[in-house]
Amino acid sequence: MTTVLNEPAIPGQAGVLLAELGDRAVRCDLYDEVGAPVYHDLAGQGTHEVRELLTLVRAVPGPVLDLAAGSGRLTMPLLALGRDVTALELSGSMLKLLAARLATAPEALRDRCATVRADMSDFALGREFGAIVLGTTSISLLDAPGRKGLYESVRAHLAPQGRFLLSTVDMELGAAAPAETEFEFTADSGRRYRMFEHWTAGAEARIVTVFPAVIGEGQVEVCTTSIRVLSADLVEEELRHSGFVVCTRRVLPDVGARHHSVLLEAEVAA
Ligand SMILES: C[S@@+](CC[C@H](N)C(=O)[O-])C[C@H]1O[C@@H](n2cnc3c(N)ncnc32)[C@H](O)[C@@H]1O
The missing domain is CATH 3.40.50.150 (Vaccinia Virus protein VP39)
Structure with missing residues (x-):
């Protein structure tokens, strides 16, 4: 069973993509049994x-x-x-x-x-x-x-x-900076991901949402985590x-x- 530890509402373009997926989307927390392998795959970045x-x-x-x-x-x-x-x-x-x-x-x-x-x-x-x-x-x-x-x-x-x-x-957000940023990258496994981060200046947390870069048929795992800004x-x-x-x-x-x-x-x- 997927345990959603902290399921934030997904704002911005990530929210639009999620809504488009409808019930094909399997939402998970980035550290639960579905999200953990995705996190592990992403964790190779940055040394x-x-x-x-x-x-x-x-x-x-x-x-x-x-x-x-x-x-x-x-x-x-x-x-x-x-x-x-x-x-x-x-x-x-x-x-x-x-x-x-x-x-x-x-x-x-x-x-x-x-x-x-x-x-x-x-x-x-x-x-x-x-x-x-x-x-x-x-x-x-x-x-x-x-x-x-x-x-x-x-x-x-x-x-x-x-x-x-x-x-x-x-x-830090410059005056003209958008609230949402998007990155697409290839992890060590060769899998490609599309990651959105949403944060408005002064907000308590930023919300990170990870989709597969290529959406196939059937269910799509969408991992989210809400990260406090300290x-x-x-x-x-x-x-x-x-x-x-x-x-x-x-x-x-x-x-x-x-x-x-x-x-x-x-x-x-x-
Ligand atoms: C950003 S990951 C960092 C993992 C690892 N240190 C790394 O560098 O890849 C955060 C980790 O904290 C764990 N975590 C979340 N809340 C925790 C808590 N209260 N006590 C211990 N671990 C926690 C999550 O399950 C996740 O594995």
């Missing part, structure tokens, strides 16, 4: 954040906790650093994809990975980590109470001098309120004209 995160993780000793690990886009390179890695993820479908990936990985790597199905806003693993990573701007999936719980849980799991490494996206300033302020000090803030190369990914490195305040 800059991975390189930056690995550089920061190398600088701190000890095991690593990869929060919202998904199908392991960050988990696998973290394991390749030679560290013990715990991959924490809420979606069973994503964890299945990660397990399949680990099953084909070298034993020496697989043996250093533990997977946990848990909520990043409230977890208790009974151990400490040198680095806790929350990449791919996944903090935007949590509401304010969820983020408070995240910061508390992270604090409770950071070793002395440990680092919390997380990314978010600053959004500025780096807001996340920094929340971190400070929750007892962290932000040590560094790096702006990553743009992934689109209106997205500016920012990587924050934080530690528990003395």
